Amino acid sequence: MTGAALADPREGTPDSPSDALVPPEAPAAKAPGLGDLLAPARGRLTAAIVAQAAAAVCSMIPFIAVAELARALLASGGPDESRAWAAAWTAVAALVARLVLYATAGVLTHHADADLQLGLRRRIARHLGRLPLGWFTENSSGEVKKAAGDNISTLHHLVAHTALEVTAAIVAPLTALAYLLTVDWRLTLVALLPLLLGVWFFKQAMSGGEEVTARFFGAMGGVNAAVVELVHGIKVIKAYGRTSHAHRAYDAAADSFSVFFRDWIMSTTRASTSAALALSGPAALLVATAAGTLFVTQGWADALDLVPFVLLGPALTGSVMGLAQSGHAVQGGLQSAREIHALLAVPVLPDPSEPTPPGPDGRVELTGVGFSYDGATDVLSGIDLTLRPGTVTALVGASGSGKSTLARLVPRFWDPTAGTVRIGGTDVRDIASADLYRQVSFVFQEPHLLRTSVRDNIRLGRPDADDPAVERAARAAHIHERITSLPRGYDSVVGEDAMLSGGESQRLSVARALLADAPVLVLDEATSFADPESEAAVQQALSALAAGRTLLVIAHRLATVRDADHIVVLDGGRIAEQGTHAELLALAGHYARMWALQQKGAAR
Numbered sequence: 172m173t174g175a176a177l178a179d180p181r182e183g184t185p186d187s188p189s190d191a192l193v194p195p196e197a198p199a200a201k202a203p204g205l206g207d208l209l210a211p212a213r214g215r216l217t218a219a220i221v222a223q224a225a226a227a228v229c230s231m232i233p234f235i236a237v238a239e240l241a242r243a244l245l246a247s248g249g250p251d252e253s254r255a256w257a258a259a260w261t262a263v264a265a266l267v268a269r270l271v272l273y274a275t276a277g278v279l280t281h282h283a284d285a286d287l288q289l290g291l292r293r294r295i296a297r298h299l300g301r302l303p304l305g306w307f308t309e310n311s312s313g314e315v316k317k318a319a320g321d322n323i324s325t326l327h328h329l330v331a332h333t334a335l336e337v338t339a340a341i342v343a344p345l346t347a348l349a350y351l352l353t354v355d356w357r358l359t360l361v362a363l364l365p366l367l368l369g370v371w372f373f374k375q376a377m378s379g380g381e382e383v384t385a386r387f388f389g390a391m392g393g394v395n396a397a398v399v400e401l402v403h404g405i406k407v408i409k410a411y412g413r414t415s416h417a418h419r420a421y422d423a424a425a426d427s428f429s430v431f432f433r434d435w436i437m438s439t440t441r442a443s444t445s446a447a448l449a450l451s452g453p454a455a456l457l458v459a460t461a462a463g464t465l466f467v468t469q470g471w472a473d474a475l476d477l478v479p480f481v482l483l484g485p486a487l488t489g490s491v492m493g494l495a496q497s498g499h500a501v502q503g504g505l506q507s508a509r510e511i512h513a514l515l516a517v518p519v520l521p522d523p524s525e526p527t528p529p530g531p532d533g534r535v536e537l538t539g540v541g542f543s544y545d546g547a548t549d550v551l552s553g554i555d556l557t558l559r560p561g562t563v564t565a566l567v568g569a570s571g572s573g574k575s576t577l578a579r580l581v582p583r584f585w586d587p588t589a590g591t592v593r594i595g596g597t598d599v600r601d602i603a604s605a606d607l608y609r610q611v612s613f614v615f616q617e618p619h620l621l622r623t624s625v626r627d628n629i630r631l632g633r634p635d636a637d638d639p640a641v642e643r644a645a646r647a648a649h650i651h652e653r654i655t656s657l658p659r660g661y662d663s664v665v666g667e668d669a670m671l672s673g674g675e676s677q678r679l680s681v682a683r684a685l686l687a688d689a690p691v692l693v694l695d696e697a698t699s700f701a702d703p704e705s706e707a708a709v710q711q712a713l714s715a716l717a718a719g720r721t722l723l724v725i726a727h728r729l730a731t732v733r734d735a736d737h738i739v740v741l742d743g744g745r746i747a748e749q750g751t752h753a754e755l756l757a758l759a760g761h762y763a764r765m766w767a768l769q770q771k772g773a774a775r
């Protein structure tokens with residue numbers, strides 16, 4: 172792998188960047204719904220909706236005024252000039268008012284939206300800053316991006332646009348309806364027929380919506396999975412000459428999607444087209460004029476009363492289709508609110524109310540430590556272990572025996588479910604997080620580098636380190652030569668002109684940890700990518716580093732830790748054996764068996 176640009180600012184001596192920006196928040200105790208999330212924007216949003224409602228009323232007034240104008244000019248007693256002028260001026264005033272109110276509503280919602288986004292982003296950043304570090308290893312950055320980015324954009328659409336669209340789509344037809352009822356309530360009821368018909372057809376088109384949506388996402392998911400499989404596996408597929416097989420899987424998924432889509436369109440087209448037709452302007456006009464003609468010829472209504480229906484009839488139905496679209500946006504907003512809530516509901520790691528500074532010596536003590544990820548299965552139990560300053564302790568054991576979990580309890584990725592972890596005599600739960608991260612550096616199996624210069628990557632944990640210090644750390648981690656061979660040396664940017672191999676990325680993160688200079692250093696398979704030569708070099712660097720520090724090293728290859736001061740063998744989450752290499756061999760137990768196996772493997 173290349174070390175390009177997978178950013179985890181917490182490697183090295185991590186700090187909590189968001190904590191630095193915003194004050195701490197009370198634990199997220201109550202689940203916020205959409206209303207809670209929108210609370211900071213409520214005042215402005217309400218004002219905007221009121222302004223938009225007034226604008227919608229004003230948008231109907233010119234039509235009403237024109238209808239009144241026609242009735243004033245064509246009245247049987249001759250034109251009523253003053254009434255006609257009043258109608259004309261009312262129309263002009265309403266147009267101007269509409270413009271002002273519409274602009275006001277837009278400005279208000281965009282301000283409300285900006286406040287809401289800022290507030291939510293801060294809240295999410297503050298919350299992320301207080302989550303256990305372990306949460307970040309389990310959750311992809313994609314998930315965080317979705318909550319903090321995409322979901323907030325959806326809420327933006329809801330607040331800045333949909334709220335106003337819905338208001339206009341409801342208030343404008345209601346205004347027309349209220350006016351028409353004053354003209355002739357019987358004709359108004361008839362004019363509503365296309366609306367009833369349209370809504371009925373629309374419901375037909377949407378029937379079985381949930382099932383159809385589920386099938387839609389199922390079919391779409393099939394296509395996506397086939398694409399991902401094709402892209403991810405393309406090297407293997409090609410290497411084994413199975414290209415046609417992969418294409419067949421993709422074609423099958425695409426075919427199945429297109430069959431579903433065609434069926435769906437065929438089954439809904441008639442109803443949705445009928446709905447669109449019933450709700451269209453011409454249909455409303457047709458019904459109004461046909462019914463009006465009947466009313467007039469039967470002497471039930473005056474011919475002049477038809478004018479308002481011709482002008483305003485289409486407004487009764489025109490916005491219904493738009494409302495359906497807005498309904499989707501509201502659904503999306505609710506879903507986004509649920510997802511943001513789910514993120515905000517992830518329990519935070521409690522900060523000590525009265526932090527105690529750790530003692531200076533970097534001694535790490537685990538007493539009666541137990542841990543479970545799911546609250547049911549113990550991954551670690553009964554761990555009593557002391558890591559002494561100036562020594563290297565190696566954790567070894569079969570895959571899944573709990574090595575990484577144990578190591579990650581030291582920098583408080585999670586809190587133990589039983590027992591205590593102490594650094595310098597202080598329970599890690601009582602140490603302020605910034606202090607804790609100054610005490611413990613760690614290097615992961617997967618090196619995480621930021622898309623910034625090599626220099627800044629190395630001094631992530633000590634931003635004030637000068638260039639000679641950065642270079643010393645790089646030399647000690649045996650990466651200096653490689654860096655100077657890059658196009659811009661230490662100024663080369665990772666992922667741009669610094670394309671580093673897995674081993675090189677790992678040595679860069681070792682340099683970062685060396686520079687951070689914390690008294691406790693946790694190395695999770697720090698040399699797993701390295702070739703034998705550079706592995707030996709990194710081992711030497713690490714041994715030098717051990718002087719005066721407490722080192723905890725996780726290793727699969729026992730040869731890399733045979734010189735460790737203390738080797739701890741984990742088995743099923745418990746300490747099975749501990750001692751030096753020689754002592755453990757003499758025990759002829761787990762370690763001796765693992766050693767013999769690995770020696771045999773190496774000899775082949």
Ligand SMILES: Nc1ncnc2c1ncn2[C@@H]1O[C@H](COP(=O)(O)OP(=O)(O)OP(=O)(O)O)[C@@H](O)[C@H]1O
Pocket residue numbers: 309544545550568569570571572573574575576577
């Ligand atoms: N984030 C997690 N959520 C749930 N279970 C986990 C998580 N991480 C690890 N586990 C489980 O905890 C147990 C111990 O895992 P851990 O990674 O600590 O072992 P390990 O000895 O470091 O393994 P390896 O050598 O393969 O890295 C395993 O059964 C693993 O499946």
